[in-house]
Amino acid sequence: MAAEGLRALLERVRYEVLPARATEDKVLAHVPRDVVVTVTASPVKGLEPTLDLAVRLAAHGYRVVPHVPARLLRDDLHLKEVAGRLGEVGIDDVFVPAGDADPPAGAYEGALPVLRRLTELGRPFARVGVTGYPESHPLIHDDVTVQAMWDKREHVTYIVSNLCFDPRLLGEWIGRIRRRDIALPLHVGVAGPVQRAKLLAMATKIGVGESTRFLTKHPSWFLRFATPGGYAPERLLTRAEGALTVPSAEVAGLHLFTFNQIAETERWRRALLDRLGD
Template identity: 85%
Template sequence: MAAATGLRALLESVRYEVLPAKATEDGVLARVPRDVVVTVTASPVKGLEPTLRLTERLAAHGYRVVPHVPARLLRDEVHVKEVTARLREAGVDDVFVPAGDADPPAGAYDGALPVLRTLTELGGPFAHVGITGYPESHPLIDDDVTVQAMWDKRAHATYIVSNLCFDPRVLGEWIARIRRREVTLPVYVGVAGPVQRTKLLAMATKIGVGESTRFLTKHASWFLRFAAPGGYAPQRLLERAGPALTAPAAGVAGLHLFTFNQIAETERWRRAMIDRLGG
């Protein structure tokens, strides 16, 4: 009963990650309640502008919106100030600052920490600042380095968003590990929504040839998990990871649901899970 209550609370403290595509705004307006936080990704190919425009529009509709502001898409400190001013004008008080995948970087920043320090030097214009965590090994960075990076960034951030993880044991061990390392920031656990492989492939082909290739190359293992017989189901992951996610010492603040722009399906699944858990 306690685990069910804890999972229900996490499903009610949810963030929906969406991509800034043509139909995204209408999809959010049609399906997403105003009390659900919406985070907007940024493309290394298309740059920050689509992210900023969608953030402004959704904020104007009354949503709490969290734009992704990858360090490697920022040119310099002047650009950081310009983006900050624009977001503050839109009423944004929360940003997510990953390193990003742009290669080469757009300017002076090749990682998140210098951008986070710049925001601190600007007086902390955002009340909430998120950084990335990697429960499953990063393809290019050693695990100890990613944990150390969270420690280095903790003075400039207010929460962590974990990258996708499909293994409840790995997820629980990672949370315990960062707590042992005295990384105390609250965590939003990254979970893929109820994604159908065919729709994921269709989405990937819509985001531009170069971007699609990058997406499919980087996330090839995802398709195997989604396509396997009896493969990925978000409810199964959450139920198995439930004790680790809901333990008070875990410091899990909520779920960060990767919708892959399957917004209607994700919200339908979330409501059904809450009802099933007694909400």
Template identity: 80%
Template sequence: MGAAGLGALLESVRYEVLPARATEETVLAHVPRDVVLTVTASPVKGLEPTLDLTGRLTAHGYRVVPHVPARLLRDDVHLKEVVERLRGAGVDDVFVPAGDADPPAGPYDGALPVLRRLTELGGPFARVGITGYPESHPLIHDDLTVQAMWDKQAHADHIVSNLCFDPRVLGEWIARIRRRGITLPLYVGVAGPVQRAKLLAVATRIGVGESTRFLTRHASWFWRFAAPGGYSPDGLLARSERALTAPSAGVAGLHLFTFNQIAETERWRRTLLERFGTAAS
């Protein structure tokens, strides 16, 4: 892998973590303060664990990006309360997906109405992220997901892509959205190093109903994590280097899905950065 381009992306990394009991302790033990953390939200447990962990990690000096799924917001009052709480904690960056809650907790069935409402509220956050889908969304046609990014980009300033394991698909998707005039900087979603048994354990802990949906929609992932030694993203990054580092791609960094294998993910990143540093010298 090329040292300069991919090394820069690994230095502009974001770690997605789940709000579990040991997350705060693990982050403090292993993650440097210059790594951005994003905190997921569960349709089973609601927003409270996300908001609580976000506040605690922010207090420790991390830059934290909470997920605020539209379908978890009960109403406009709830949205305002969430905004006030996050702003009070010093949060200036949020990620607004539609979310998987079914049925939705309130009137917001997609991200766009929430994004528009945030704009109407004066843009309380300096940065707002929206979702991209390099590999097909299980419920939404590809053309609609690309059109949705076009509609949302007036209310956002970056895109976070969902997981992709195919370098050809990833490269074609990046080229496609740029041809469509979607110009927002992109954080490419990549699975961090993880073993299938650990991923299954995480899926079990996030709640029975959500685990069922997770496993149903992402069953093919587990074959990738079943290899001896587990999964590592090295091969994907090596084969995607040109697509990720081309100036026209507009890739701002990597969004690493840690599945709460936080220590393992940071060790993997440090190993690659040290390798690139040796190569560069």
């Protein structure tokens, strides 16, 4: 992969973290202030741990993006309260997926009604992100996911792609959404250098095990992590170079899924940047 193209992607990263007990300390110890930190939300724990961690990290000077799943919102009043609380601390960027809470906490079944409501509230956030699915969603047809991005385009400012381990599929998907005139900037989701032993240990812990919930829905994804030598983020980036760096792709940067292996992810990124610099 061309050094300049990879360097540009690695310098425009977002770290996705989980609101666990030690997350704040890990971020403070290992994440530079110029790296965006996104905080996931769990259907088991609810939205409060996400908002609490986001507010604390913002107070430390980080640009924070809390996940606000539609299915964790009780009603319009709850949405207004969330927007007001985040606005008070200067958080102007949120990520709005549908979420997996079943049943939903309130009336919102999917992301689009929440996005429309935020628009009606005067767009309290300068940036709003939604999910894209390069590999098939387990419950939703590919055509439906692409159409959903088209329907949301008036209410959002960027897309974050879910994990994809096939560079060919990733490139085809990017081309497909661009041909559909979905021109929103794209943050490409990439798993960080997850260590096999730590990933398997995480999956056994209550609460932290929530982090691997979506991996268990995709057994082939889990095998890529769990098999020694089965996954290396730089190999994926190298093979996807053409799809990620062509100007028409409008890739804004990388969204790194850390699985709370935050120190390992930042060490990997810095080491790769140093090698490219040499």
